[in-house]
Amino acid sequence: MLFGPIMHFSIIGAGVAGLCVATEMMARGAKVELVDNAATPGPHACSWWAGGMLAPWCERESAEEPVLRLGQESFDWWGNHVPVTRAGTLVIALDRDKRELDRFARRTEGFQTLDGSGVEALEPDLAGRFDRALYFKDEAHLSPRDALQSLSDQLAAKGVTVGNTGTVENDIIDCRGLSARDNLKDLRGVKGEMLIIRCPDVTLSRPVRLLHPRIPLYIVPRGDGVYMLGATMIESSERSRITARSLLEMLSAAYALHPAFAEAEVLEIGVDARPAFPDNLPRIRRNGKTTWVNGLFRHGFLLAPAMARMTADFLLEGKKPEVMDENHS
Amino acid sequence: MTLFYGTELTSPLMLGTALYPSPAIMAEAFKASGAGVATVSLRRESGADRAGQDFWSLVSDFGVPVLPNTAGCHTVKEAVTTAQMAREVFGTPWIKLEVIGHTDTLQPDVFGLVEAAKILTEDGFEVFPYTTEDLIVAERLLNAGCKVLMPWGAPIGSGLGLNNLHGLRTMRAQFPDVPMVIDAGIGLPSHAAQAMEMGFDAVLLNTAVAKAGDPVAMARAFGLAVEAGKAAYDADPMEPRDMASPSTPLIGKAFLE
Numbered sequence: 001m002l003f004g005p006i007m008h009f010s011i012i013g014a015g016v017a018g019l020c021v022a023t024e025m026m027a028r029g030a031k032v033e034l035v036d037n038a039a040t041p042g043p044h045a046c047s048w049w050a051g052g053m054l055a056p057w058c059e060r061e062s063a064e065e066p067v068l069r070l071g072q073e074s075f076d077w078w079g080n081h082v083p084v085t086r087a088g089t090l091v092i093a094l095d096r097d098k099r100e101l102d103r104f105a106r107r108t109e110g111f112q113t114l115d116g117s118g119v120e121a122l123e124p125d126l127a128g129r130f131d132r133a134l135y136f137k138d139e140a141h142l143s144p145r146d147a148l149q150s151l152s153d154q155l156a157a158k159g160v161t162v163g164n165t166g167t168v169e170n171d172i173i174d175c176r177g178l179s180a181r182d183n184l185k186d187l188r189g190v191k192g193e194m195l196i197i198r199c200p201d202v203t204l205s206r207p208v209r210l211l212h213p214r215i216p217l218y219i220v221p222r223g224d225g226v227y228m229l230g231a232t233m234i235e236s237s238e239r240s241r242i243t244a245r246s247l248l249e250m251l252s253a254a255y256a257l258h259p260a261f262a263e264a265e266v267l268e269i270g271v272d273a274r275p276a277f278p279d280n281l282p283r284i285r286r287n288g289k290t291t292w293v294n295g296l297f298r299h300g301f302l303l304a305p306a307m308a309r310m311t312a313d314f315l316l317e318g319k320k321p322e323v324m325d326e327n328h329s
Numbered sequence: 330m331t332l333f334y335g336t337e338l339t340s341p342l343m344l345g346t347a348l349y350p351s352p353a354i355m356a357e358a359f360k361a362s363g364a365g366v367a368t369v370s371l372r373r374e375s376g377a378d379r380a381g382q383d384f385w386s387l388v389s390d391f392g393v394p395v396l397p398n399t400a401g402c403h404t405v406k407e408a409v410t411t412a413q414m415a416r417e418v419f420g421t422p423w424i425k426l427e428v429i430g431h432t433d434t435l436q437p438d439v440f441g442l443v444e445a446a447k448i449l450t451e452d453g454f455e456v457f458p459y460t461t462e463d464l465i466v467a468e469r470l471l472n473a474g475c476k477v478l479m480p481w482g483a484p485i486g487s488g489l490g491l492n493n494l495h496g497l498r499t500m501r502a503q504f505p506d507v508p509m510v511i512d513a514g515i516g517l518p519s520h521a522a523q524a525m526e527m528g529f530d531a532v533l534l535n536t537a538v539a540k541a542g543d544p545v546a547m548a549r550a551f552g553l554a555v556e557a558g559k560a561a562y563d564a565d566p567m568e569p570r571d572m573a574s575p576s577t578p579l580i581g582k583a584f585l586e
């Protein structure tokens with residue numbers, strides 16, 4: 001029986017969704033095991049390639065309302081488990097695309113408008129380059145790979161094992177992302193390409209978003225002069241193969257942000273496909289002994305805490321989650 | 330009744346499928362607009378293994394004819410290859426042919442366009458060429474076998490409307506029997522209505538709807554605008570009268586109106 005006294009769950013998929021669900025379920029008194037082909041977090045998971053921005057207000061520019069509301073749960077949740085930098089987000093545009101800044105401002109809230117000296121005060125290396133910016137001061141960022149490893153370690157310390165197969169009697173929580181397409185027929189992939197570069201010549205303290213009508217770019221500082229540049233959004237489920245065009249666009253945008261990025265060392269290029277439902281909102285679905293947690297789209301780190309909380313509310317307390325719907329498969 | 334390669338459209342609005350906040354909003358926008366054609370790009374989405382299939386299936390489900398395009402192609406060879414793939418994926422001979430000449434303005438390379446149009450029509454394609462208002466290019470495209478022309482209103486994604494009214498009016502007048510679509514540069518429903526009032530047979534747009542704050546409401550506005558513009562053209566509008574012209578003597582200003 002679902003709400004019986006013995007609560008053992010096998011969580012399939014140890015990406016950001018699986019790890020957050022496991023952590024939350026453990027904290028709420030359940031017993032869990034993780035099922036994943038890889039023993040530790042790595043490039044097989046889409047979240048390995050994430051930006052790690054906790055930016056619900058910025059995302060609201062193109063995302064539906066639940067992303068803004070549920071995303072705000074991420075600050076405290078992640079803050080209780082891993083290091084989180086709460087330095088806000090800076091949104092800028094090149095001279096020719098300044099109207100994109102007006103549009104972004106109309107579509108969002110929770111920002112201050114800065115002039116050139118305001119930009120300089122926050123990011124001295126951008127002094128004189130941008131005379132207007134939007135500053136979303138309450139947003140945050142984290143290092144995705146460190147966060148995944150840290151959750152994994154914390155779970156291991158509590159005796160949670162990662163195995164190839166789960167215990168047959170357990171209820172299943174399926175967090176496989178795009179691989180769950182065999183069960184979730186309306187799930188699709190949205191390809192994203194990213195770069196990691198080292199550029200000690202430029203110091204940025206917070207994520208910077210450069211608006212452009214066709215090629216929006218964000219750059220997230222990882223510390224020690226390392227930056228993540230991302231990310232393309234292509235309606236394709238392809239999980240490999242970064243194209244020259246995407247590479248050129250991202251590097252050109254970085255160069256436009258600051259010419260010193262021309263001398264950056266390219267450390268890594270990455271690509272994967274985000275799992276998404278048609279409205280780009282996440283879902284919890286139930287069928288028999290299996291509960292699916294999926295469709296986090298480009299909001300893995302932003303929404304995983306709220307999805308984990310709702311999954312635990314549902315499986316441990318019987319509360320129907322707002323993101324629950326019938327399985328369309 | 331305008332036929333596009335033998336097909337009558339349910340609406341003279343052709344709507345693109347890029348840049349929407351989500352496929353769900355895109356689907357609602359299509360419904361609200363009543364669009365008669367869905368255009369879709371393949372070049373970047375196809376990947377190594379046609380991995381864009383999920384998205385293409387969504388578009389095919391709209392129940393309107395699909396007009397695949399060669400957006401993102403800069404050479405004849407790329408455009409021809411993309412068209413061939415589009416024919417296989419969507420099972421249609423229709424192709425909106427774009428050969429981009431300039432990476433910033435996305436202005437068409439009309440020389441490559443004519444060459445690609447010839448290759449594709451000989452291969453059985455029904456080509457919708459994205460071109461400028463240049464009359465000679467239009468003639469070359471018709472000679473190459475195109476039976477539809479798609480002159481731009483303004484550069485792709487600019488939202489500037491109909492930049493060269495005289496040029497577009499001339500083009501319309503020079504090829505009165507060729508189905509003609511204003512493609513690109515439309516920013517507002519008034520631009521679309523204006524194109525229809527001038528006697529163009531359809532308008533094609535994407536960004537103006539997809540990047541609106543409320544894409545669904547904007548889609549509806551465009552649907553109404555093309556309907557209004559077409560009805561106005563069909564109703565044979567009055568001729569404007571230029572009061573600055575001194576040709577009529579007004580003796581004693583007896584005619585008060």
